[in-house]
Amino acid sequence: MKIASGIEMLEISSIVMGKSSIINPTLLCDNDTVILVDTGNPGQLPQIREAIEQTGVAFDRLNMVIVTHHDIDHIGCLSSIRKELPDSIKVLAHKEEKAYIQGEKRPIKLTLFENNRNSMPEEMKAIYEKVKAGYRNCRSNVDKTLADGEELPYCGGINVIHTPGHTLGHICLYLQKFKTLIAGDALFVESGMLVKPPSFINFDMDLCIKSLKKLTEYNIETVVCYHGGLYKNNSNQRIAALANE
Numbered sequence: 001m002k003i004a005s006g007i008e009m010l011e012i013s014s015i016v017m018g019k020s021s022i023i024n025p026t027l028l029c030d031n032d033t034v035i036l037v038d039t040g041n042p043g044q045l046p047q048i049r050e051a052i053e054q055t056g057v058a059f060d061r062l063n064m065v066i067v068t069h070h071d072i073d074h075i076g077c078l079s080s081i082r083k084e085l086p087d088s089i090k091v092l093a094h095k096e097e098k099a100y101i102q103g104e105k106r107p108i109k110l111t112l113f114e115n116n117r118n119s120m121p122e123e124m125k126a127i128y129e130k131v132k133a134g135y136r137n138c139r140s141n142v143d144k145t146l147a148d149g150e151e152l153p154y155c156g157g158i159n160v161i162h163t164p165g166h167t168l169g170h171i172c173l174y175l176q177k178f179k180t181l182i183a184g185d186a187l188f189v190e191s192g193m194l195v196k197p198p199s200f201i202n203f204d205m206d207l208c209i210k211s212l213k214k215l216t217e218y219n220i221e222t223v224v225c226y227h228g229g230l231y232k233n234n235s236n237q238r239i240a241a242l243a244n245e
């Protein structure tokens with residue numbers, strides 16, 4: 001779905017724990033740079049490639065991936081994208097996420113699973129093993145780390161906003177020219193409403209709220225959520241309300 005000139009919200013269908021859902025990586029293009037923000041689940045490269053080409057952009061023009069955080073549904077195709085485009089692709093992420101993405105630290109969600117392993121039903125144990133293997137297969141080098149407040153000179157200027165909470169190095173991206181926030185998992189859309197991510201999937205809920213407060217410093221018209229898609233109904237007021245709940 002076209003959000004503005006050079007911004008496309010991709011819609012990739014996937015099955016998560018038996019339920020079908022749509023996830024939304026974002027594609028950002030200007031003359032020289034094509035950026036994919038988040039990369040879907042392991043095995044979804046064919047769908048991502050197709051979704052990119054449907055926007056009229058050749059897949060091999062892709063030269064950058066920005067990862068909002070290291071959860072499996074965001075880094076799932078990192079290593080396969082790098083394999084396809086070994087000479088051109090650069091992977092960027094917040095410095096707190098780097099060791100997880102490179103496979104040097106155990107992903108936060110695996111630790112959560114691991115802590116509950118004994119009380120887990122057999123089918124959850126099977127899912128856990130699958131997710132664990134997925135993390136092992138998608139690990140990738142991070143070529144450049146990002147810091148809070150950094151401005152990237154693409155697509156009219158992209159502000160990196162460090163929004164810890166969901167994970168420690170979670171980032172949102174603010175596209176100044178388009179007053180658009182790529183929220184990653186800092187915000188969800190459910191039944192047409194902008195909401196906080198469910199607390200059981202967050203590393204630290206208090207940090208999540210602090211990060212929402214930080215987002216109120218930006219003038220946001222459009223929000224792109226990885227889970228739930230597009231929101232553009234008085235976004236500033238809605239984010240402020242969520243930060244003060």
Ligand SMILES: [Zn+2]
Nearest residue numbers: 071073185226
């Ligand atoms: Zn997610």
